[in-house]
Amino acid sequence: MSTVQGRLRIAVQKSGRLADRSLDLVRDAGLRVVKGNNDLLYRVENYPIDLLRVRDDDIPTFVADGVCDLGIVGENVLEEARNGGPTAEVIMPLGFGRCTLKIAVPPTLAYDSPASLEGLRVATSYPKILRRFLDERNVRADIVTMRGAVEVAPRLKLASAICDLVSTGATLEANGLGPRETVLESQAVLIRSPVAPEPGLQHLLDSIIERMAGVVSSQG
Ligand code: PRT
Numbered sequence: 001m002s003t004v005q006g007r008l009r010i011a012v013q014k015s016g017r018l019a020d021r022s023l024d025l026v027r028d029a030g031l032r033v034v035k036g037n038n039d040l041l042y043r044v045e046n047y048p049i050d051l052l053r054v055r056d057d058d059i060p061t062f063v064a065d066g067v068c069d070l071g072i073v074g075e076n077v078l079e080e081a082r083n084g085g086p087t088a089e090v091i092m093p094l095g096f097g098r099c100t101l102k103i104a105v106p107p108t109l110a111y112d113s114p115a116s117l118e119g120l121r122v123a124t125s126y127p128k129i130l131r132r133f134l135d136e137r138n139v140r141a142d143i144v145t146m147r148g149a150v151e152v153a154p155r156l157k158l159a160s161a162i163c164d165l166v167s168t169g170a171t172l173e174a175n176g177l178g179p180r181e182t183v184l185e186s187q188a189v190l191i192r193s194p195v196a197p198e199p200g201l202q203h204l205l206d207s208i209i210e211r212m213a214g215v216v217s218s219q220g
């Protein structure tokens with residue numbers, strides 16, 4: 001079920017930090033994108049391709065399941081979505097959406113290594129990635145999952161430390177937190193489904209990937 005009525009599907013973030021650059025990449029690869037009747041689906045007028053515009057969190061599953069053939073998503077979201085089932089394959093990094101998932105702590109917490117978190121509570125929107133990171137280091141900590149506003153958790157005494165995405169560092173600084181550990185380096189990546197498209201669309205899929213690779217490498 002990788003395609004509906006003989007069209008390829010590319011999953012992109014509907015709105016947010018990756019949305020504009022994702023659309024730019026699609027356009028620069030030569031796809032003429034036109035808005036469809038609804039906001040969820042944009043059509044490509046010069047090829048049998050649709051863009052499915054969704055929340056970034058839904059992209060790994062859509063691509064893994066073959067609902068979409070390609071997707072553009074942050075490595076952080078892809079990694080958090082890993083669940084032992086079929087996974088989307090990373091084709092290439094795209095050079096935008098760069099950020100780092102970091103452990104950060106208030107000045108009152110003495111931090112030498114991840115072991116300093118033993119027995120403490122850590123707030124994050126990335127519980128699976130953090131759990132793997134701590135497990136690999138034999139650190140037992142409680143993980144509190146928060147969808148947003150993770151940086152306020154220490155101030156509200158919801159947690160002793162946080163694990164959150166950082167780009168400029170301004171948010172950490174504004175909340176009196178200091179970065180202590182890099183858990184994951186991330187950027188947007190192009191992913192493909194493990195489910196093959198219908199045979200008639202394979203060539204188109206390959207050529208779209210090739211063109212996107214050309215765009216990315218020309219951006220150096
Ligand atoms: O609605 P939807 O679910 O699609 O969007 P979202 O709100 O989950 O994600 P969005 O649009 O905020 O981010 C999409 C992707 O951009 C993330 O998954 C990352 O791959 C990437 N990205 C790059 C970032 C940042 N930089 C970033 N700085 N995502 C979030 N942040 C946040 C961070 O969580 C923190 O709150 O920005 C704040 C820190 O920024 P600095 O500059 O103060 O350090």
Ligand code: ZN
Nearest residue numbers: 055056057058
């Ligand atoms: Zn999201």
